[in-house]
Amino acid sequence: xxxxVTLREAWSGEADCRNCSLRASVLFAGLEEKDFERIxxxxxxxxxxxxxxxxxxxxxxDHLFTVRSGTCKLVQYLPDGGQRIVRLARTTDVIGLEALxxxxxxxxxxxxxxxxxxxxxxxVVRMLGRDNPKLHRELMARWQRALSEADAWLTELSTGSAxxxxxxxxxxxxxxxxxxxxxxxxxxxxxxxxxxxTETTSRTIAExxxxxxxxxxxxxxxxxxxxxxxxxAEE
Amino acid sequence: xxxxVTLREAWSGEADCRNCSLRASVLFAGLEEKDFERIxxxxxxxxxxxxxxxxxxxxxxDHLFTVRSGTCKLVQYLPDGGQRIVRLARTTDVIGLEALxxxxxxxxxxxxxxxxxxxxxxxVVRMLGRDNPKLHRELMARWQRALSEADAWLTELSTGSAxxxxxxxxxxxxxxxxxxxxxxxxxxxxxxxxxxxTETTSRTIAExxxxxxxxxxxxxxxxxxxxxxxxxAEE
DNA sequence: CGAGGCGTTGAATGGCCTCAACGATGGTGG
DNA sequence: CCACCATCGTTGAGGCCATTCAACGCCTCG
Numbered sequence: 180x181x182x183x184v185t186l187r188e189a190w191s192g193e194a195d196c197r198n199c200s201l202r203a204s205v206l207f208a209g210l211e212e213k214d215f216e217r218i219x220x221x222x223x224x225x226x227x228x229x230x231x232x233x234x235x236x237x238x239x240x241d242h243l244f245t246v247r248s249g250t251c252k253l254v255q256y257l258p259d260g261g262q263r264i265v266r267l268a269r270t271t272d273v274i275g276l277e278a279l280x281x282x283x284x285x286x287x288x289x290x291x292x293x294x295x296x297x298x299x300x301x302x303v304v305r306m307l308g309r310d311n312p313k314l315h316r317e318l319m320a321r322w323q324r325a326l327s328e329a330d331a332w333l334t335e336l337s338t339g340s341a342x343x344x345x346x347x348x349x350x351x352x353x354x355x356x357x358x359x360x361x362x363x364x365x366x367x368x369x370x371x372x373x374x375x376x377t378e379t380t381s382r383t384i385a386e387x388x389x390x391x392x393x394x395x396x397x398x399x400x401x402x403x404x405x406x407x408x409x410x411x412a413e414e
Numbered sequence: 415x416x417x418x419v420t421l422r423e424a425w426s427g428e429a430d431c432r433n434c435s436l437r438a439s440v441l442f443a444g445l446e447e448k449d450f451e452r453i454x455x456x457x458x459x460x461x462x463x464x465x466x467x468x469x470x471x472x473x474x475x476d477h478l479f480t481v482r483s484g485t486c487k488l489v490q491y492l493p494d495g496g497q498r499i500v501r502l503a504r505t506t507d508v509i510g511l512e513a514l515x516x517x518x519x520x521x522x523x524x525x526x527x528x529x530x531x532x533x534x535x536x537x538v539v540r541m542l543g544r545d546n547p548k549l550h551r552e553l554m555a556r557w558q559r560a561l562s563e564a565d566a567w568l569t570e571l572s573t574g575s576a577x578x579x580x581x582x583x584x585x586x587x588x589x590x591x592x593x594x595x596x597x598x599x600x601x602x603x604x605x606x607x608x609x610x611x612t613e614t615t616s617r618t619i620a621e622x623x624x625x626x627x628x629x630x631x632x633x634x635x636x637x638x639x640x641x642x643x644x645x646x647a648e649e
Numbered sequence: 650c651g652a653g654g655c656g657t658t659g660a661a662t663g664g665c666c667t668c669a670a671c672g673a674t675g676g677t678g679g
Numbered sequence: 680c681c682a683c684c685a686t687c688g689t690t691g692a693g694g695c696c697a698t699t700c701a702a703c704g705c706c707t708c709g
Contacts, residue, residue: 575696575697576696576697610697610698611697611698611699613697613698613699613700614696614697614698617697
């Protein structure tokens with residue numbers, strides 16, 4: 180649905196925010212006609228392939244991004260070279276918020292699925308935010324959402340045994356879904372989200388498959404046994 | 415109940431924000447005389463003892479708090495009853511920001527040292543934030559600071575061996591300090607920050623003391639061997 | 650003085666990591 | 680079209696490190 184609408188105009192470059200199919204839930208939700216008239220900068224819209232980076236940590240932060248569909252990982256690096264995925268951004272999430280306050284990005288933002296992106300200048304948001312209470316409120320809500328996510332990753336995905344963490348991640352992936360079906364990421368990425376190794380992740384997933392807690396319906400799409408996974412997650 | 419009694423007893427007067435000694439670095443830094451005239455609600459100021467809770471997760475969130483001195487931990491609970499400390503708030507930090515956007519608090523906020531607090535109504539901040547760009551900007555900066563902290567806890571304090579995590583926590587505790595001396599928390603709290611057990615924390619600290627990476631100058635105040643701790647943290 | 654909290658230490662277990670090998674898959678070039 | 684290679688998921692074996700359960704000393708406080 181959403182996907183069809185946008186794929187039609189994909190690659191075309193300039194977005195039509197007034198008629199955006201996600202308008203109701205997007206950062207610019209509260210904007211009115213007079214606000215749009217003040218946006219003179221182009222708002223680009225494009226699709227990126229898995230593995231493509233939107234930006235890297237330390238890059239000049241002059242754009243914000245809205246994820247229209249797909250998924251991006253936000254990655255931070257450790258002194259020893261290891262990496263840790265600190266958050267996922269999915270439909271309607273905004274990434275690069277730090278560009279409003281700081282002069283550089285904090286993470287690498289990399290697509291892990293084919294991902295539709297809208298990109299708009301931080302300057303536009305700063306300008307509109309100054310005297311638009313609705314946008315102001317929308318910004319606060321998004322910052323708070325990111326913060327809640329970050330806290331949840333600490334308590335749910337970085338605490339307890341590997342079995343528990345994997346189960347919690349799986350449950351989290353289907354939570355805001357219509358069905359109890361979900362697509363998995365690479366074992367390496369899942370490990371980087373959970374603070375465990377690729378091998379341990381693989382072993383755990385394989386065990387869940389053998390126990391039919393996970394059933395592969397189509398390649399890389401799994402049906403979850405939610406009650407039993409929840410039991411593991413909470414025990 | 416107990417909490418309210420303590421808070422009331424600790425009340426040490428109505429704050430004089432105009433002449434606040436922390437004014438330059440506090441949330442209300444950008445306010446002018448005309449703004450203060452619009453604050454009709456009282457801004458309380460008090461001291462709480464270690465172990466006292468400012469609020470609990472789920473409480474009605476109608477106040478924000480500034481930490482003037484001391485330290486508060488923000489705690490989240492797991493389904494199995496375990497607890498995880500997701501952040502520390504120290505001088506000039508604001509806690510309870512979520513009250514601006516949601517109707518309840520996300521964590522337990524508990525003092526871990528004698529702590530001076532200013533408390534002000536969320537509705538005052540909401541009102542002033544609507545048309546005060548400086549406060550607006552200040553709020554965004556604080557949200558971003560909290561988010562950066564959360565991400566750092568994931569990458570630095572929840573990744574790697576227990577030795578590394580403890581070392582990174584110690585370095586973090588002295589970082590915004592004038593000396594390389596710091597006060598430690600209980601082993602239980604440190605474990606809850608690092609996602610490791612109390613015993614492992616104690617063993618690691620004890621080992622560092624034997625190796626003179628930590629030297630106790632006065633009871634519970636330690637001098638850190640920063641270069642060598644940094645080596646451990648990054649190896 | 651006894652009780653309880655806290656830090657420390659010991660011993661044993663087990664879970665996760667490390668290193669390694671192997672099959673399946675998919676893309677590439679001959 | 681197929682041989683070749685790289686990547687990814689899986690599995691095994693072995694070892695280390697953190698957890699678990701327990702005990703003990705020290706301290707404060709009632």
